[in-house]
Amino acid sequence: MSHTLGIRQAQKQKTRQALLDAALQLLEEQSLSSLGLREVTRAVGVAPTAFYRHFDSTADLGVALVDEALGSLHTVVSELLTATWDSDERIARTVELIAAHVRAHPAHVRFIARERHGGVQRVSEAIGAQLGQFAEEVAAALSHDPESAGWTREDLLMLAGLYVDHMVMTASVFLTTPPEDFARAAGLAERQLRLVSLGRRHWLDVS
Amino acid sequence: MSHTLGIRQAQKQKTRQALLDAALQLLEEQSLSSLGLREVTRAVGVAPTAFYRHFDSTADLGVALVDEALGSLHTVVSELLTATWDSDERIARTVELIAAHVRAHPAHVRFIARERHGGVQRVSEAIGAQLGQFAEEVAAALSHDPESAGWTREDLLMLAGLYVDHMVMTASVFLTTPPEDFARAAGLAERQLRLVSLGRRHWLDVS
DNA sequence: AAATACGGAGAACAGTTGTTAACTGGATGA
DNA sequence: TCATCCAGTTAACAACTGTTCTCCGTATTT
Numbered sequence: 001m002s003h004t005l006g007i008r009q010a011q012k013q014k015t016r017q018a019l020l021d022a023a024l025q026l027l028e029e030q031s032l033s034s035l036g037l038r039e040v041t042r043a044v045g046v047a048p049t050a051f052y053r054h055f056d057s058t059a060d061l062g063v064a065l066v067d068e069a070l071g072s073l074h075t076v077v078s079e080l081l082t083a084t085w086d087s088d089e090r091i092a093r094t095v096e097l098i099a100a101h102v103r104a105h106p107a108h109v110r111f112i113a114r115e116r117h118g119g120v121q122r123v124s125e126a127i128g129a130q131l132g133q134f135a136e137e138v139a140a141a142l143s144h145d146p147e148s149a150g151w152t153r154e155d156l157l158m159l160a161g162l163y164v165d166h167m168v169m170t171a172s173v174f175l176t177t178p179p180e181d182f183a184r185a186a187g188l189a190e191r192q193l194r195l196v197s198l199g200r201r202h203w204l205d206v207s
Numbered sequence: 208m209s210h211t212l213g214i215r216q217a218q219k220q221k222t223r224q225a226l227l228d229a230a231l232q233l234l235e236e237q238s239l240s241s242l243g244l245r246e247v248t249r250a251v252g253v254a255p256t257a258f259y260r261h262f263d264s265t266a267d268l269g270v271a272l273v274d275e276a277l278g279s280l281h282t283v284v285s286e287l288l289t290a291t292w293d294s295d296e297r298i299a300r301t302v303e304l305i306a307a308h309v310r311a312h313p314a315h316v317r318f319i320a321r322e323r324h325g326g327v328q329r330v331s332e333a334i335g336a337q338l339g340q341f342a343e344e345v346a347a348a349l350s351h352d353p354e355s356a357g358w359t360r361e362d363l364l365m366l367a368g369l370y371v372d373h374m375v376m377t378a379s380v381f382l383t384t385p386p387e388d389f390a391r392a393a394g395l396a397e398r399q400l401r402l403v404s405l406g407r408r409h410w411l412d413v414s
Numbered sequence: 415a416a417a418t419a420c421g422g423a424g425a426a427c428a429g430t431t432g433t434t435a436a437c438t439g440g441a442t443g444a
Numbered sequence: 445t446c447a448t449c450c451a452g453t454t455a456a457c458a459a460c461t462g463t464t465c466t467c468c469g470t471a472t473t474t
Contacts, residue, residue, distance in 0.1 A: 008471050012421065031326035034241030036461060047423050048462080054421095057462090113324040117317075117379060119238035128383075158398050169372055172324055176335075191365050199406030215441050219451065243431065255432085257452050264432095 016054045018044045020068060023061055024107045032062045033119035062115065062123040069108035070130045076101050077134055077167075081141040091193045095186050098167060102174040113172040131168070135160040150204050162196060223261045225251045227275060230268055231314045239269045240326035269322065269330040276315035277337045283308050284341055284374075288348040298400045302393050305374060309381040320379040338375070342367040357411050369403060 005013075022043035026035060035058050037051045055061040080094055102109050116127045139160035142148050148156060170189040177185045212220075229250035233242060242265050248255045262268045287301055309316050323334045346367035349355050355363060377396040384392045 006471070008420075011471095015421080027326075029326060031238035031240045033238045034326065037463095038461065049424085049464090050422050052463085110324075114326065117320040117323075118325075119234075119236060119241065119321065155398065158395055159402065161395070162399055162402070165376055188365055188368070191362065192369055195366065195369070195403065195406035195410060197406070198409045198412075199402035199404070202405045202409055203402060205405075213441075215449090215451075218441095222451080245431065254453050256434090256454085259433085260451055 012053070015044070015046060015050065018046075019051065019054060019061065020065060023058075024065060024111060027065075027111055027114070028107055031118055032058065032115050032123060059120050059122050062120055063126050065111055066115075066123060066126040066130065069105070069112050070127070070134075072105055072108060073101065073112075074134075077137065081137065088194065091190050091197070094193065095170065095189045098170050098189070099174055099182065099186060102171050106175060109171045110175055113168065113175070116168070131164055135164045138163055147201065155203070159196075159200060166192065166196070219260070222251070222253060222257065225253075226258065226261055226268065227272060230265075231272060231318060234272075234318055234321070235314055238325055239265065239322055239330060266327050266329050269327055270333050272318060273322075273330060273333045273337065276312070276319050277334070277341075279312055279315060280308065280319075281341075284344065288344065295401065298397050298404070301400065302377065302396045305377050305396070306381055306389065306393060309378050313382060316378045317382055320375065320382070323375070338371055342371045345370055354408065362410070366403075366407060373399065373403070 019040055023035060023040050026039060026043060037058055038048045040058070040061070041048045041051050055064070076097055080097060112127060115123050116131075118124050135157060139153070139156040142156050142160060143151070143153075151159075166189075170185075173185055173189070174182070226247055230242060230247050233246060233250060244258045244265055245255045247265070247268070248258050262271070283304055287304060319334060322330050323338075325331050342364060346360070346363040349363050349367060350358070350360075358366075373396075377392075380392055380396070381389070
């Protein structure tokens with residue numbers, strides 16, 4: 001359906017991606033609200049005015065980065081949802097997947113963690129919306145699990161939110177953990193997940 | 208022990224506090240890494256150079272803000288630790304205390320949530336260190352609870368970390384929740400805490 | 415082959431930034 | 445009372461910012 005796009009549009013997308021990449025790198029040591037458009041174009045080696053051919057503002061670029069970063073995360077979440085929940089091996093595998101994702105895309109993870117509560121409204125809203133959607137997908141997957149029998153939709157969403165928040169939290173912990181402590185951090189995350197799973201298993205117990 | 212400090216030091220502390228207050232207000236709509244020193248002095252109505260009499264840089268000011276913000280939070284945590292954990296009324300009271308704190312100091316809460324993973328290293332490190340200390344205090348309090356019999360120190364810290372992270376998370380949720388949805392948000396946080404408490408209660412069960 | 419569309423360059427603008435140096439005037443301590 | 449201290453001021457600096465307008469060269473379309 002998509003014929004090979006002309007050399008013109010190709011070049012455009014190429015510089016656009018270069019701008020996104022440069023911005024992502026610059027954002028490793030600062031927040032989006034202090035990122036200047038000239039700073040980005042300088043890093044790419046392009047005139048400042050060229051920026052406007054692709055984005056209205058750095059906030060606009062930020063929203064594009066959200067899509068890019070959470071798009072790749074979406075892949076990870078989908079993988080996790082294809083399998084049954086709650087066994088210990090499953091938990092270990094989940095944490096391992098998160099760690100692998102952080103290793104593969106550290107800048108993306110840092111960007112999401114940083115701008116989730118950051119100073120640019122449109123961007124933090126975009127992140128919140130996408131994470132909320134993740135939670136809904138997780139809740140939907142959870143509802144197909146036999147262990148979720150008797151759960152209200154509200155409670156399923158509550159649990160899903162806990163899982164999503166824990167995922168982001170764990171990813172950001174991995175970011176600031178030196179490699180020699182990776183195992184310790186992974187073990188911690190696994191035990192936390194195990195505790196939540198225990199709570200889930202006894203959620204409907206009569207007190 | 209502290210004699211009434213001279214009118215000179217008094218004035219100094221007064222402007223220093225004015226700088227902190229102005230900065231905190233400006234930070235409601237941006238991140239610390241984009242906060243300019245002139246911006247702050249302008250808001251206070253003082254010459255830009257006066258800034259240097261109090262702080263080396265805006266990063267320095269940020270660290271001072273961390274102490275101020277987490278100092279007031281320390282009060283809240285202490286209150287929570289004076290009582291036994293885990294009963295449903297206790298959970299409700301905990302969430303209510305968090306909500307009250309957010310109502311009383313919204314700017315402080317926003318600052319902590321925003322800069323916890325923010326672009327100024329010294330500040331995010333300071334926040335991380337203080338939250339880690341909170342977790343240790345919580346773990347110490349938990350260890351005095353009969354329900355913690357048989358728990359390793361490592362597992363207690365794991366649980367305490369979960370509680371602290373959930374507290375920060377809940378506070379930041381309250382920040383972005385319109386007043387009419389306060390009850391819903393509170394109910395959600397309570398159910399999450401209840402699930403964690405259930406997991407805690409069954410942590411040592413034989414599987 | 416000619417006309418158009420368009421990504422990018424260049425120059426200029428008014429306004430901002432952090433930092434320096436030398437200065438002022440009132441509180442402080444002998 | 446007089447010399448000292450020091451929080452805050454004034455002025456100036458080079459460097460930087462976002463944005464506008466005008467222009468260029470080439471891929472695209474007719």
